[in-house]
Amino acid sequence: MIIAANWKMHKTREETLEFLKEFVSRSGEIREGIQAVICPPFTFLYEAGEKQAEGNFRLGAQNMHWEKEGAFTGEVSPIMLEDAGVRYVVLGHSERRHVMGETDQVINRKMKVLADYNLAPIFCVGETEQERDEGRTGEVLKRQVRQGLQEVDLNVLQKMVIAYEPVWAIGTGRAAYPEDAREAAETIRRTLDEFDSDLGDKTNILYGGSVKEGNIAGFTTLPQIQGALVGGASLKPDSFIGLIKAAQEAG
Numbered sequence: 001m002i003i004a005a006n007w008k009m010h011k012t013r014e015e016t017l018e019f020l021k022e023f024v025s026r027s028g029e030i031r032e033g034i035q036a037v038i039c040p041p042f043t044f045l046y047e048a049g050e051k052q053a054e055g056n057f058r059l060g061a062q063n064m065h066w067e068k069e070g071a072f073t074g075e076v077s078p079i080m081l082e083d084a085g086v087r088y089v090v091l092g093h094s095e096r097r098h099v100m101g102e103t104d105q106v107i108n109r110k111m112k113v114l115a116d117y118n119l120a121p122i123f124c125v126g127e128t129e130q131e132r133d134e135g136r137t138g139e140v141l142k143r144q145v146r147q148g149l150q151e152v153d154l155n156v157l158q159k160m161v162i163a164y165e166p167v168w169a170i171g172t173g174r175a176a177y178p179e180d181a182r183e184a185a186e187t188i189r190r191t192l193d194e195f196d197s198d199l200g201d202k203t204n205i206l207y208g209g210s211v212k213e214g215n216i217a218g219f220t221t222l223p224q225i226q227g228a229l230v231g232g233a234s235l236k237p238d239s240f241i242g243l244i245k246a247a248q249e250a251g
């Protein structure tokens with residue numbers, strides 16, 4: 001099971017180090033078989049990366065550019081992430097798609113270059129409320145998967161984690177029903193089979209969107225879901241460790 005913390009644009013350096021200190025000291029509470037991933041803002045990656053050796057977590061980044069280097073003001077390259085000790089990179093997050101205007105094509109460029117780096121993508125997909133109301137959830141998920149993963153190396157697809165995050169559930173306190181997540185994960189898996197016959201069943205799919213201690217087990221106990229991507233409830237060590245424990249106790 002993978003439980004990933006997406007801190008978005010939150011925390012100072014001091015708050016980051018405090019969180020990690022407490023998280024590392026409580027690592028013993030997390031059972032083997034649970035992979036915690038922490039995705040802080042770029043400015044804290046190096047320091048957080050150094051703490052990986054002490055604690056039971058892997059470092060993730062929230063985004064990256066597709067080029068190795070060049071005239072791309074304000075961007076961060078995959079080689080810089082590797083250098084900081086990053087293992088996972090979130091790509092296609094709803095806020096990148098809907099606030100920063102990233103298209104399926106842009107996300108696809110980023111996915112393609114991962115063949116050259118030792119970084120595993122957490123590839124995010126999910127429908128908006130309007131798309132759900134119009135009964136287009138399946139169609140949207142298929143499009144995001146087909147276009148986002150077009151011509152991506154099989155090695156990248158095999159190390160990829162997918163996060164199903166309905167846009168209307170992110171940061172709203174209104175999580176999806178586990179049944180919705182189950183159905184979406186099935187659609188995603190059958191679309192993945194178009195890339196390689198057993199890719200669908202082998203891929204880890206996380207649910208994200210208003211996950212907290214009280215609802216995580218409803219998702220992680222589903223055979224179709226292998227973990228969670230958590231925003232708001234991952235910002236405090238107590239809350240993040242609490243939800244990891246709730247998931248592990250539920251099995």
Ligand code: PGA
Nearest residue numbers: 170171209210230231232
């Ligand atoms: P949330 O965010 O848990 O605050 O809803 C999830 C995400 O955006 O990954």
